[in-house]
Amino acid sequence: MMNLTATLAAVIGLAANCADLPAPCGLSIVEKGSGRIVPALMFNTSFAVRCVTDNDGVIALGAPDILGKDTWFGIEGYGYELKKDFIGNAGFGVKPKPGGSERREVDREMKAVCLGRLTGSGIFAESQKLGRRAEWRELGDMRRYDVQCVPLGSRILWIWNRAVMADGRTVCAVGAATDASALPPPEPPVVPSYKVMSGEADMFTSLFEKPDWTVSLSGVTVLRDSAGKQHLVAVYTRYGDDGKALSTGLCEFVKSRRRFCMLKAASGERDDFPVGHAVRYAAAGAKPVVLFCDPFPRIEVPDSYEAWRAGGSAWKKLPQPEVESGALSGSMAYVPGAGKWVAVYQAKKPGELWCAKSDSPYGPWTSEKIVSFGSHAFENPVIHAYALKPESRSVYFEGTLTNRGGEGKRGYVPRILDNQLLYRLDIE
C-alpha cells in the first residue's frame, strides 16, 4: 500500500506539472444522405452542458469530464432532427477519445439548408480548438444583427443595425462591404469575408451622423436623380431607452462625412415611411418603381431620388396580402429560374419561418412553413437578391436567431443568438 501511495503521489505530482491539456475529440455532425456538414446545431448533455457546431459542423469535446466518458448528446437543433427512441429522447451517445474524431448523422427535416453563421465571434472556434482554421480572424463583435444589403457598384454594402462588442460596447448602424462577385456558397461552410468600409479603422463605427443615438436604418437603397447622380439613402428611426420609436426620417449617405446624415425633420409614423427592403420592379408598360417590402410590398415609390424625397402622394401605400400564418418581417425577390416571386418571412408566431410564392410581387401568395425555431425567433429574414442569376432556382437568405419573441422558455444558444444565419432554399 505504501509503495502504491508513493507511486500515486509521484504520478499526481507529474500530472500537476503537465503544461498541456489533452487534445479534444472532434465531433462532426453531417446530414444523413448528402453528407453535408451541419453548422449551428445545438446539443445538450444530461448535465446541462450545451455544445453548438461551428461553421465547419464540428464540436470540440475537450472538457475533462466528457473526454473518455460515455456521454449523451440530446439534439436541440432547428430543422435537423433525430428519430426519438422508445422513451422519446432524440440524441446519441459518444465516448470521445483524446485527439480522436467522431461523426454522427442527423436528418434534415426542413427544406432549407443551413449554410452557417455570418456574424459574431467564434465562427470557427470549435475547429480552432482542434487545431484547424488557424488562419481565421475574428472581427471583434459578439452579436451583430438586423441586416440590410444593397448592391453598390462592384460591391455589396451591408448595414447591421446593432453590433455588440466583446467588452459590451454597442454600436448602431455599422457597415461593411463584400465583392459583388463573391456569391454565397451553395453548400456549407460559409466563410464570411466582410471588408471594412474605406476610411474607417474598423467596422464598428456607426455610419449614422449621431453615433450616440440608438438608431436603426431601413429601406436602404441607391436611387438616381434626374441628373443621373446616384444617392445612397435610407430611413432612420431613433429609439428611446424603452425601445419605443422617438422619431423617423429620411437620411442620405454623405461621402465627405462617410456618414448617413438626416435630410429633414421627421413627420408621421415609421410605418408611413419607405422602410423594409427595397425591390425594383417594372410592370409591362409601366414606369419602374421601387417596392419597399417587409416582406410584401408596403410602399411603392417611383424609381427616382426626387420621388423618394418628395414623400406624400409619391409614396403609395399598398394593401397587405392575406397569407397563412401572417407575416411579421421578411423580404422578397424574383427568382428567375423558377419564374416566381418568392418571399421569406417570420410568421406572426415568431418562431416560425415561412416561404410564399407568387407570379406577381403584389400577390396572391401561396405559402408554406420552412421551419419552426421553437422557443426562439428568427427575425428579419433577408433574401440575398444580388446573388440571383437568370438560371437561379434557389434563394439565399439570412436572418437573426434571437431570444426576443418566440414562445416559452428561451435559453442561450452559445455564440449564436443575435447573430445572422445563412440558409439556402431551393424553389420547386
Place this chain on the structure above:
Amino acid sequence: MKLGRTLSAIVFACAAAASAAPFRISVVDAENGWPVPLVQFTTLDGQVFVSDNAGVVGVDSPELYGRRVRFSVEGHGYDVPKDHSGEKAVVLDVRQGGRALVKMNRAILAKRLGRIGGTGLFVESRKFGEHLDKVDQGEVGRDSVQCRQFGDRLFWLWGDTSMQHYAIGIFNTTAAYTPNPAFPRDPKPPVYPPYDQVRDEKGVVRGVIKAQGSGPIWVFGLIDLKDRSGKDHLGGTWSQIRGFCDAYKNGLCEWNAGEKRFDVTLQMMDKDNKIFPEFFPDNNPVRWTDPKGKKWLLYGFPFPHHRIPDSYEAWRDTNTWEKIDWGGREKVAKMTDGSRIESASGQMMWSAARKKWVGICQRKLDFGSLVYMEADSPFGPWTNGRQIVRHENYTFYNPVIHVECGAEAPYILFEATYTDAFVNNPNPTPRYNYTQMLYRLDFKDLK
C-alpha cells in the same frame, strides 16, 4: 477500483497535448479569501463559464483570447459591483495563459462550501492540471439527500439520479457510504465528498430498492435505530411515485447491508385501494427527550407533527406512533423583521453551542432561499428567522442539516438540491443543475 479510476484519470490528463493553458479566473470571497464555487460568468454571446469547487474558471474559447471581454456575473449570494448598465459584471483582458482574480462580496449569511454531487467537481481546475486525483462518481445529478450514521460510517441516499450516458437516469434511489465525518472539522472550500458508491458488478451506480409499482421509488425519513439487542438498523419510508410527485403507495423499508439494498417490510398507503394512513414517517426525523426522560423521534419538515418512541421495535409498530398536539399554535417561524414564514421543507437539530434548537427551511413561494431559525423547544416558538442563502431564479429544495457534525460545533453544515425545477429558468447551470450544494452557517455570523 477507485484507485484504478484515479490513475486512469491522471494518465488521461497527461495524454496528447493540444494547447497551452486557458485564461484562468480565480474567484474568491473578499472577506476570507476562500474559493467561491458556483459563480457564473456569461459572455455577451451566451457562453457560460462556472467556477468549480476550487473557485476556478478556465476560459478556453479561442476567439476570446486577446480581447477585452465583459462577463455578466451571477454568484447566487456572492456579488460583484454593478456596472454602468446596472448589471453585475466584470470586464477582463482575456489572454491565453493569463489570469484574473475576481473578489466577491458575500451577501448571504451562510458560506458556500461547494458541490458534493454530479460531474466535474473540479473540471475547471483540471484544465490547469490541478485536482487530478479527484474523480467523479459516475452520476451527473441527483436530489433529495438523506444522511445518517450507520455503524462507524455515514450512509447517504438520494432520490432520482441522472447519468451521463443517457437522458434518463436511475429512479429507484441510489446510495453511498462515507467515513464519519465526511468532511474535515471546520470545513473550508474546496470540498470533495469521499463517497463509496453502491454500484453494480460493472462498477456503474445502481438503484438500491426494487420498485413496488410503476414510476420512481424514493426513500425518505431515513433513521438509524437500535433494537433491544443493541443491533444497528437503518430504516426509512419508501414512496412509489406517479405523475408529478404523486405518491400512490408507501411503506417501511430497511437497509440490507449485506445485499446493499433496501428491503420493503411494510406497505401502508395504497391510493388505488383507498387506503390512507394518517401518518407515515417520511420527513426528517430528529431525536428528542421529553421532560420525563423518554426518548422520541420527532417527524416534521421541520416542525414536528408526529412522534415515535426511539427504538427499532417501536418504529416498526404503527400502534406506538403518536400525533403531536400543537395546541393551536402556528407552525411558523418569525423573522427578525416580524414577518412569519411557512416552511416548505427543512430540518432541525439541538445545538449545544448555540444552546438552542436550530433549524433551516425552504420557505414557501421562495424556492431558491433558505431561512435559519431557532427555538428553545422543537415545538417553538421559532424566532430569529433570517435568510441565509439565496439562488437567483433557481430552486434549492429538500434542505438537510448534517447532524453528525455534532451539537458542539459552532456552525451547522447543510445541503440541498440546486435545481431549475419549479422556476422558469431557460438556462440551467452547467454541471451544477440538479446537484447537491453544501453550505456552512457560522453562529457567530448571526450577530
